[in-house]
Amino acid sequence: MAPAVADGGAKPTIVLVHGAFADGSSWNGVIERLESRGYTVMAPANPLRGLYSDSTYIASVLKSIKGPIVLAGHSYGGAVISTAAEGNSQVKSLVYISALMPDVGESGMSLGARFPSALGSATESVPYSAGDGVSGTDLYLKRDKVHPVFAACLPESQANLLGVTQRPAATTAFSETAKVAAWKTIPSWALVGRQDMTINPEQERFEAERAHSHTVEINSCHVSLIAHPDAVADLIVQAAGAATAAQPGRPALASSGSAGHDRELTGLGGIAGASLISGTAAVFLSRRLGRRTH
Numbered sequence: 001m002a003p004a005v006a007d008g009g010a011k012p013t014i015v016l017v018h019g020a021f022a023d024g025s026s027w028n029g030v031i032e033r034l035e036s037r038g039y040t041v042m043a044p045a046n047p048l049r050g051l052y053s054d055s056t057y058i059a060s061v062l063k064s065i066k067g068p069i070v071l072a073g074h075s076y077g078g079a080v081i082s083t084a085a086e087g088n089s090q091v092k093s094l095v096y097i098s099a100l101m102p103d104v105g106e107s108g109m110s111l112g113a114r115f116p117s118a119l120g121s122a123t124e125s126v127p128y129s130a131g132d133g134v135s136g137t138d139l140y141l142k143r144d145k146v147h148p149v150f151a152a153c154l155p156e157s158q159a160n161l162l163g164v165t166q167r168p169a170a171t172t173a174f175s176e177t178a179k180v181a182a183w184k185t186i187p188s189w190a191l192v193g194r195q196d197m198t199i200n201p202e203q204e205r206f207e208a209e210r211a212h213s214h215t216v217e218i219n220s221c222h223v224s225l226i227a228h229p230d231a232v233a234d235l236i237v238q239a240a241g242a243a244t245a246a247q248p249g250r251p252a253l254a255s256s257g258s259a260g261h262d263r264e265l266t267g268l269g270g271i272a273g274a275s276l277i278s279g280t281a282a283v284f285l286s287r288r289l290g291r292r293t294h
Contacts, residue, residue: 012068012092012243014236016043017058017084019075019099020169021141021150021162026074029229030236037237046077050172051107052179055083068092070240073099074225075199076173079108085182092243094188095236098196098224101188101207103181108174115203117196122149125171138168149197153221187246188213189239191224191232198222214238 014034016027024043034041044061047054058080062069070093073081078099085091100108112120122145129135141150146166147159154162190208194201194217208215218224218231225232 010244011039012070012240013040013042013065014070014072014240015058015062015065016041017071017073017077017081018043018046019073019077020048020139020173021166023167026223027225029226030233033229033233034236037233039237039240046080048076048167048169048173050170051079051083051174051176052172054173055080058084059088062088062091065090068243070095070236070243072097072236072239075099075222076108076169079173079178082182083178083180085186086180091182091186092246093239094183094186095239096183096188096190096208096213097232097235098191098193098199098204098220098222099207100199101181101183101190101211102178103210104179105177107177110177111203111207112174115200115206117198117200117203118149119198121145126168128168128170137171139171139174140168141166151221151223152195152197153227154223183211183213187239187242189235190215191235192217193220193222193224194218195220196222196224 016024016030018024018026024045027043031041031043042061042065044058047057062071062084067090069088069091071081071085071091072095073079074097076099078096079102081094081096082101085094100111102108102111122142123139124142125137125139127135128138141163143160143163146163147154147156151159151162188208188211190204190211190213192201192204192208192215196204199222205215207213216231216235218228220227220231
């Protein structure tokens with residue numbers, strides 16, 4: 001794969017990382033809008049095998065890119081970008097879309113214990129084997145829970161398709177604790193979905209406030225990246241604009257990332273589909289793992 005190159009250094013490359021139970025196509029509506037504004041966009045596959053291995057893989061993708069980067073993550077993808085961006089000076093902005101933002105020592109499991117959501121009763125665990133002695137437990141969404149818990153802002157038929165095509169996440173994605181938190185040093189933006197039943201909206205607010213993220217709230221279920229692609233793309237463009245302004249030779253913004261906290265309250269309509277996951281799932285699976293041996 002040839003390295004992606006930002007347009008003459010003027011615009012950053014935007015990298016979009018999906019969450020559990022999904023793939024890069026969950027960003028399709030956002031990608032269309034960003035490309036129409038002249039941005040180079042990548043949406044690599046998140047392996048969903050564990051926080052450490054997933055973030056290592058995404059970090060390797062970032063190293064293939066020349067020029068500045070804006071890195072966005074949805075749901076569990078937020079935890080991945082928080083680790084993958086650490087130590088990469090080309091990542092200028094982080095964007096969290098209805099996402100996990102763990103601090104050092106936190107996991108999806110521990111955050112879910114503090115901010116319970118409906119996801120705890122919406123998953124089922126299935127043992128897997130990958131050969132060479134590698135085995136573990138995958139989490140799947142229960143088919144009858146996809147629509148009410150994860151994608152209530154989608155037509156039921158569309159939500160059902162998400163259930164059919166879902167990619168499972170290994171339980172280690174939620175039990176492994178973060179060793180770094182890139183949002184402590186990289187300016188961040190966050191979108192909170194007020195009707196999110198997968199990640200508790202209070203958790204999203206807590207994380208954003210702790211990171212001093214520029215924050216937007218919208219009326220959306222968990223799958224805001226497809227339900228409201230305009231709002232998501234607009235927020236990413238804000239982050240990209242700040243990244244461009246912060247480049248050498250350009251005036252810096254008065255407030256960005258940890259330097260300021262903006263809350264915009266917006267009500268938007270639409271229909272959605274996409275990627276999902278919350279620390280609460282890990283709470284649920286911790287109970288299950290206590291009853292299972294692998």
